[in-house]
Amino acid sequence: MLFGPGFGGEEARVTPALPEGAHHRRGFLTIEQQRWIVERFHEWTRGPVPPRSAKVRGHEMSVTTVCLGWHWQPYKYTRTATDVNGRKVLDFPDWMTDLARAAIMAATGDEALAGSYRPDTALVNFYDEQAKMGMHQDRDERTDAPVVSLSIGDSCRFRFGNTEHRNRPYQDLELVSGDLFVFGGPSRFAYHGVTKIHPGTAPEGCGLSAGRINITMRETGLEG
Numbered sequence: 139m140l141f142g143p144g145f146g147g148e149e150a151r152v153t154p155a156l157p158e159g160a161h162h163r164r165g166f167l168t169i170e171q172q173r174w175i176v177e178r179f180h181e182w183t184r185g186p187v188p189p190r191s192a193k194v195r196g197h198e199m200s201v202t203t204v205c206l207g208w209h210w211q212p213y214k215y216t217r218t219a220t221d222v223n224g225r226k227v228l229d230f231p232d233w234m235t236d237l238a239r240a241a242i243m244a245a246t247g248d249e250a251l252a253g254s255y256r257p258d259t260a261l262v263n264f265y266d267e268q269a270k271m272g273m274h275q276d277r278d279e280r281t282d283a284p285v286v287s288l289s290i291g292d293s294c295r296f297r298f299g300n301t302e303h304r305n306r307p308y309q310d311l312e313l314v315s316g317d318l319f320v321f322g323g324p325s326r327f328a329y330h331g332v333t334k335i336h337p338g339t340a341p342e343g344c345g346l347s348a349g350r351i352n353i354t355m356r357e358t359g360l361e362g
């Protein structure tokens with residue numbers, strides 16, 4: 139049969155299926171939502187703790203990061219930015235909890251997982267045209283709750299791998315402005331990174347004319 143069962147189905151996927159627990163939703167944020175978040179981004183960068191390039195084993199990362207809720211530094215979270223200026227970071231905003239829960243719902247359809255999600259930190263990274271992020275695990279958190287990632291601005295090549303090591307098997311996918319990526323369950327501790335920014339690809343109206351913002355929301359599992 140010319141257009142029989144399965145036509146245009148699984149076999150027609152352009153991107154191979156992601157490992158269990160990993161989910162990609164193209165265009166999760168509207169262009170207005172993206173622009174609004176970029177306005178907040180400018181407020182955060184003028185906040186008590188300026189964006190900085192974290193030093194990992196003596197090397198400065200090429201992204202700059204500003205944090206909400208808890209300040210991330212390799213390999214711990216603190217309330218104050220002891221490696222920058224000692225100031226307390228901005229609070230984790232309530233709207234971000236709602237957004238993160240909606241994101242988990244959209245990605246997984248799991249109402250219980252979404253409803254019980256209590257993110258308490260956001261790492262907000264800015265990538266210029268040259269910036270990259272090497273393959274790593276997000277493992278400074280003391281819970282296995284999912285990581286929720288939102289991208290705004292220039293698109294990038296995002297590499298999502300396995301939980302054992304930074305080498306193959308991995309998949310390269312494009313994250314474009316407005317995309318959501320969630321990794322939890324068996325993929326929570328998968329290695330991942332950003333291998334390339336695609337300059338000049340930020341859509342008109344997203345609020346950012348160049349570069350890329352990525353926000354990851356997480357549960358630290360920390361008290362106090």
Ligand SMILES: O=C(O)CCC(=O)C(=O)O
Nearest residue numbers: 261263276296332352354
């Ligand atoms: O920029 C991205 O898409 C990933 C960011 C990331 O992996 C991180 O902040 O730990």
Ligand SMILES: [Fe+2]
Nearest residue numbers: 274275276330
């Ligand atoms: Fe990460």
